Structure formats: structure tokens, C-alpha cells
Amino acid sequence: MPRRKGAPEVNAGSMADIAFLLLIFFLVTTTIETDAGLDRMLPPIDPPEDVEVVIKQKNIFTVNINKNGQLLVEDNLMQLRDLRKAAVAFLENNGDGSCNYCKGRKDATSSDNPEKAIISLKNDRETKYATYITVQNELVGAYNELRNREAQRLYGRDFTEMEAEYLNPETPSNVRDDLKDKVKRVQDMFPQKLSEAETTSN
Amino acid sequence: MSKFAKKKDGDLPAVSTASLPDIVFMLLFFFMTVTTMKDSSLLVENTLPNASETKKLEKKDRVIYIYVGKPTQEYEKVFGTEPKIQLNDKFASVEEVGSYILAERAKKPQELQNVLTTALKVDKNANMGLITDIKQELRKVNALKVNYTTYEGDAFNNLQ
Numbered sequence: 001m002p003r004r005k006g007a008p009e010v011n012a013g014s015m016a017d018i019a020f021l022l023l024i025f026f027l028v029t030t031t032i033e034t035d036a037g038l039d040r041m042l043p044p045i046d047p048p049e050d051v052e053v054v055i056k057q058k059n060i061f062t063v064n065i066n067k068n069g070q071l072l073v074e075d076n077l078m079q080l081r082d083l084r085k086a087a088v089a090f091l092e093n094n095g096d097g098s099c100n101y102c103k104g105r106k107d108a109t110s111s112d113n114p115e116k117a118i119i120s121l122k123n124d125r126e127t128k129y130a131t132y133i134t135v136q137n138e139l140v141g142a143y144n145e146l147r148n149r150e151a152q153r154l155y156g157r158d159f160t161e162m163e164a165e166y167l168n169p170e171t172p173s174n175v176r177d178d179l180k181d182k183v184k185r186v187q188d189m190f191p192q193k194l195s196e197a198e199t200t201s202n
Numbered sequence: 203m204s205k206f207a208k209k210k211d212g213d214l215p216a217v218s219t220a221s222l223p224d225i226v227f228m229l230l231f232f233f234m235t236v237t238t239m240k241d242s243s244l245l246v247e248n249t250l251p252n253a254s255e256t257k258k259l260e261k262k263d264r265v266i267y268i269y270v271g272k273p274t275q276e277y278e279k280v281f282g283t284e285p286k287i288q289l290n291d292k293f294a295s296v297e298e299v300g301s302y303i304l305a306e307r308a309k310k311p312q313e314l315q316n317v318l319t320t321a322l323k324v325d326k327n328a329n330m331g332l333i334t335d336i337k338q339e340l341r342k343v344n345a346l347k348v349n350y351t352t353y354e355g356d357a358f359n360n361l362q
Contacts, residue, residue, distance in 0.1 A: 006215045019224035023231050035265075035321060036256040037351035045341040065330075069361065080361065125331030129324050130251040130360035132333070133350060137253040137357040144255055160255075169260055196337075 038136055043195065059111050061090045061119045065135055067126030080134060087142035091117050091190060101150060101189065114146075118193045139194060146190045151182075159186050246271035246288050251326040252355030259349055264318055266306045266345075268299065270332060271325030285328040287336065296332070299339040307345070319347045326360060 063083070064072040071078045073086055093110040094102035102114065111117035119139055123132055144160055151159035165171050166179040248271050259265055269288040273281040277293075287294050289302045307315055320340060324333060340348065 006213060009215060009218060016221065016224045019221070019228045023228045034262075035259040035323075035349075035351050036354060037259060037321065037349040038253055038255065039257050039319075039347070039349050042337055042341050042346040042348060044344070044346060081358070123330045123334075125329060125334065127330040128326070129328040129330060129333060130326035132330050133251040133253055133326070133352060134357040134360045136350065137255050137352075140255040164258070167257070167260060 038133070038140060040136070040194070055116075055118060056112075058095070058109055059116045059118055061087065061111070061117065063119065063121045063135065063139070065121075065123040065127045065131060067124040069128060069131040071135070080131075080138065083135065083138045084142050084145070087119065087139055088145055090119075091142060092146060093117070101153075114190045118195055120195045122196075140192075143190055143192050147186050150189050151186045154186070155182055159183070162186075243291065244269065244274070244288070245277055245291075245293060246273055246286060247325050247327075248323055249326055250323060250351055250353050251357075251360045253350075253352040253357050254355065256352055256354060257349075259319065259321060259351070263310070264314055265321050265349075266303060266318055267321050267323060268302075268336065269323045270328050270336070272327070285325065285332055287332070296335045296339060299336055300343045303340065303343050303345045317347075318345065319349050320345050321349045321351045323351045 062072075062074060066072070071080060071083065073083065078086065089104065090111055091104075091114050092099070092102040093104040093107050094113055095104075095106060095108055095110055096112040097106060099113040099115075104110075121135065121139070147159035151157060151162060155162070162179055163183050166176055166183050171179075246269055248269060270285055271288075272278075272283050272285045273293070281293060287296065287299065289298065294302065303320065307318060310318065322333070322336070337348070340346070
């Protein structure tokens with residue numbers, strides 16, 4: 001009769017499998033933290049051509065921020081919370097009636113169409129950065145609100161979501177190609193014209 | 203007799219260590235994936251403002267960072283309490299921003315040089331004057347794509 005040695009050894013052969021399982025689990029579930037923020041394009045320092053573009057005053061939506069963080073919108077004092085609504089109303093005003101998807105008031109003294117509407121932002125050197133970001137956020141929010149509405153109508157989903165998916169490098173390229181046209185189309189409906197340089201007017 | 207022979211005492215079976223490498227590798231891989239390299243230590247206060255309409259900054263290799271804020275306590279004595287610009291690991295003046303961007307751009311591979319974004323990580327208490335100067339410098343070197351890095355949140359929290 002063979003003599004029994006101490007306790008039998010635990011089979012460690014499957015340990016590697018368990019380890020890999022855990023490894024794969026963490027690989028899939030962890031996301032490396034990415035920064036997020038407001039994307040903006042600065043205007044080029046010298047204009048592409050020296051053609052004087054004349055912009056009608058009614059097509060410019062001026063936003064001034066003073067050093068105390070107060071807003072002067074189209075020469076009227078305004079609360080920050082009302083800015084988004086005012087910007088939306090301005091952008092889709094559709095004064096000349098050429099924009100068939102706008103729901104604006106067609107006010108003759110406000111912008112002609114979203115194509116021509118420009119938001120001009122000026123700030124004081126003493127303005128707090130936080131206030132500036134809030135204003136930027138509201139103005140970008142106004143564009144996103146309108147674009148989301150149109151994207152919902154055309155494609156049944158939000159523009160911001162479509163854009164995020166389009167910009168995500170993990171999206172398969174066939175999906176991205178499909179999204180590209182849609183994103184472009186909605187962007188062109190309400191092109192983002194947010195100027196921070198001096199705008200000539202008459 | 204042998205049937206009832208006592209096991210030798212004091213002879214514990216050895217725990218198998220065959221799987222130890224696996225465990226170690228697993229931990230290694232885990233930490234490899236979750237750690238992000240911190241390429242510069244912050245010399246300035248950097249509480250970013252909140253915003254809700256943010257876009258993600260994908261692909262870290264296409265981003266150049268500029269930090270702005272007032273110097274942290276240990277540097278307060280030397281550099282004062284006015285907001286300063288931090289490029290890489292040192293304080294810099296506005297005039298140096300342009301050459302910094304050009305130098306960083308030259309370090310990147312050719313095909314990425316046109317798609318770089320400048321991430322402005324600015325403390326919420328900084329003044330716009332400095333930011334305007336930085337933006338002017340960025341325009342001079344044609345680095346037009348900027349991202350005002352923020353935290354996700356309600357933008358109206360900034361005003362308090």
C-alpha cells in the first residue's frame with residue numbers, strides 16, 4: 001500500500017487563466033482619463049485676402065463682458081442665464097426668409113439667416129476667466145441647441161452625440177464615413193461664426 | 203503497523219508559487235493601463251472652470267499644453283501672486299509662448315504638425331488680459347486650434 005504523502009498539492013495550472021481573465025476584464029473596463037474642454041478656432045492673424053467684407057450691423061450679435069462680469073448684449077444689459085435664449089433667437093431669426101428650417105421671428109432688425117449671423121465677443125482685460133468660459137459655454141450651447149434640434153428632426157438623434165461618435169477614434173471607419181456627411185450637413189445649417197477679433201461694420 | 207504510521211510532523215506542504223508570475227504580470231498590466239504619464243509638475247494653481255458643452259481631447263500626442271494660474275504657495279515669494287504662464291516645467295513670459303509652440307511643433311512627427319491643438323489649462327481666477335495676450339501669440343505662430351480645458355459641470359457654478 002502506497003504511503004500517503006502530506007496534503008495533495010493544489011493544481012495551479014488554471015491560475016494563469018484566471019489571471020488573464022482578470023487582466024482582460026480590467027483592460028476592457030478601465031478608461032484612461034481624457035481632458036475635455038471647449039474647442040475654438042482663433043482667427044488667422046492676417047486675413048486671407050484683403051477684401052473688405054462688409055457686414056451689416058443687424059447680422060452681428062455683440063456680446064461685451066466688463067470687468068465685473070456683467071454682460072452687455074446688443075447694447076442692453078443682460079443676465080448670463082438669458083444669454084443662450086437670446087443667442088438662439090438671434091441665430092434662427094431668419095430675417096430674409098431664406099432659411100426654411102428656422103423657427104425664428106423673422107424680425108427685420110435681427111439677423112438675415114444663420115449663414116450670415118455672426119456672434120462677436122469682446123471682453124475686458126480684467127474679466128475673470130471663469131466668466132469668459134461661462135459665456136463661451138452658453139454661446140456654444142446655443143449653437144448646439146439648434147443643431148441638436150435639426151439633427152433630431154433629420155436623423156432622430158442629437159448632433160453632439162453624433163459628433164462625439166464621429167470624432168472618437170474607436171468608431172469603425174464605415175460608421176464614421178456615414179456620420180461625416182450627416183455631421184457636416186447639420187454643421188452647415190448653423191455654421192459656427194463666433195468672432196473674437198474686431199469686426200468691421202457700417 | 204504501517205497503516206497507522208503517523209505523518210511526519212512539522213512538514214507543511216509547500217504552497218505552489220507557479221502562479222505568482224501571472225499575478226505579478228496581471229498587476230503590472232493593470233497599472234500600465236490605468237496610469238497616465240504626468241509630464242510636468244504644476245507650479246501654478248490650476249482649478250479649471252466648469253463647462254457643459256465640452257468636447258473630448260482625443261489623442262494626447264496631438265496636444266500642446268499651456269498652464270496659467272497664480273503660482274502655488276511655495277513659489278509665491280519668488281514669483282508673486284499674479285497669474286503666470288507655465289510652459290513645461292518652468293514659468294515663462296508671454297513672449298516665450300510663440301517659440302515654445304514652434305519648438306513643440308517641431309518635435310512632433312511631420313504628419314501631425316498641422317493637426318495640433320493647444321490646450322489652455324487656465325485657472326478660473328485668472329484674468330482675460332493674459333489669455334488675450336497668449337491668444338495673440340498663438341495667432342502669430344499660426345496655432346489656431348485651441349481648447350479651453352474645463353471640468354464637466356454646470357457653467358453657472360463658475361460665477362460664485
